[in-house]
Amino acid sequence: MKHIAESTVRRLSRYLRFLEDFEAQGHQTISSGALAAQGGTTSAQVRKDLSFFGSFGKRGLGYSVSALSTRIREILGLGRTWNVIIVGAGKIGAALAQYRGFRDRGFHVMSVYDADPARIGRALDGVIIRDQKELESDIARLKPDIALLAVPGDVAQPLVDRLVKSGVRAILNFAPAPLQVPEHVTLRSVNMALELEILSYELVNKRT
Amino acid sequence: MKHIAESTVRRLSRYLRFLEDFEAQGHQTISSGALAAQGGTTSAQVRKDLSFFGSFGKRGLGYSVSALSTRIREILGLGRTWNVIIVGAGKIGAALAQYRGFRDRGFHVMSVYDADPARIGRALDGVIIRDQKELESDIARLKPDIALLAVPGDVAQPLVDRLVKSGVRAILNFAPAPLQVPEHVTLRSVNMALELEILSYELVNKRT
């Protein structure tokens, strides 16, 4: 299939969230315009986004809410449970381990790792914090799909290397460090300080 | 000035981080190529990004590390302290309150708010959690520049409305909800579940 822009995938996620609300309200169909209004985009954008994956709508009518949300879930790969491990049980790792939004979307936290003996053995929302020394053997056994990395910047790259070597194929990084991964591994980074810096830029360069 | 793309601002932040490391190592000058290698981009991109704001380099030589980092800090509005409040002292709010990366960049957390009596009065990294009822009066008094919103999705919009009404001009939202703000308020959202969903999409649609 043709390459899909990340911005399109982002919007699909948002459409899905709204479709679920809309379905809960008992609606059967929805037009591209209604979907657009919610997501802060245009009806043309919605139709274009969906058209990359097929034609799900009925002209004159709109889209079946349930059929469309099922289809988007399929497209996004949310029709299954993803097994996740979290590396780093500091403040951010702990927050992630207990974040409801993950569970609700089929992301299952299998285990959490840390190097600090004071943390190892404790439970975070039912998941025991394990010694990072167990990482390699646990990954071999548990075969997680995704690793969340929430450690200080200076230890991030060595941990990424260990994760990659152990066979992890996807990493969501929260450490404020630029990381290198081989071609076959997918890496995404969320950097909260950077988001604040963009806000800072926008504040000093205020539109009117 | 011409409108600058967000992607450009993002890259400037990354260049700055690398410039600081580079400066600490005692280097005087740096070429666009070296900056690019670090940020995972190209030398042409670096030069183009910088050219929007002026000509800081010397042909044949490169850029002065210290002059360039100072200039980028100015561009991003990081030459000052930004006062920040955090609304929501749950797991994410608490993690944000104690996040070092903010302090290091001149973002100063003035206060944290919550509605839960069990949390009010406790301290997070030296900052006392205050009752959300005090929001309006505190904002009038403290005049924070930025509010971080880390509350459940269903109470996010009412809180945004209160923040906006009290005069907050910039909000960084961590709640998984689509929010509305008036034209003059800057809103950015970070949605961690959405990042995982993009990863999910990339996993099921693996490149080769």
Place this chain on the structure above:
DNA sequence: CTCTGTGAACATCTTCACAGCT
């Protein structure tokens, strides 16, 4: 008549390539 699906026009962002300082 309504609302989708989509090629074509438009806008935006990135890369190229080279003139021009140092």
Place this chain on the structure above:
DNA sequence: AGCTGTGAAGATGTTCACAGAG
């Protein structure tokens, strides 16, 4: 010779506008 600064070309993403299905 080395490296910047920048128009121009190319690639990518968004909006328009309309044919056509229901």
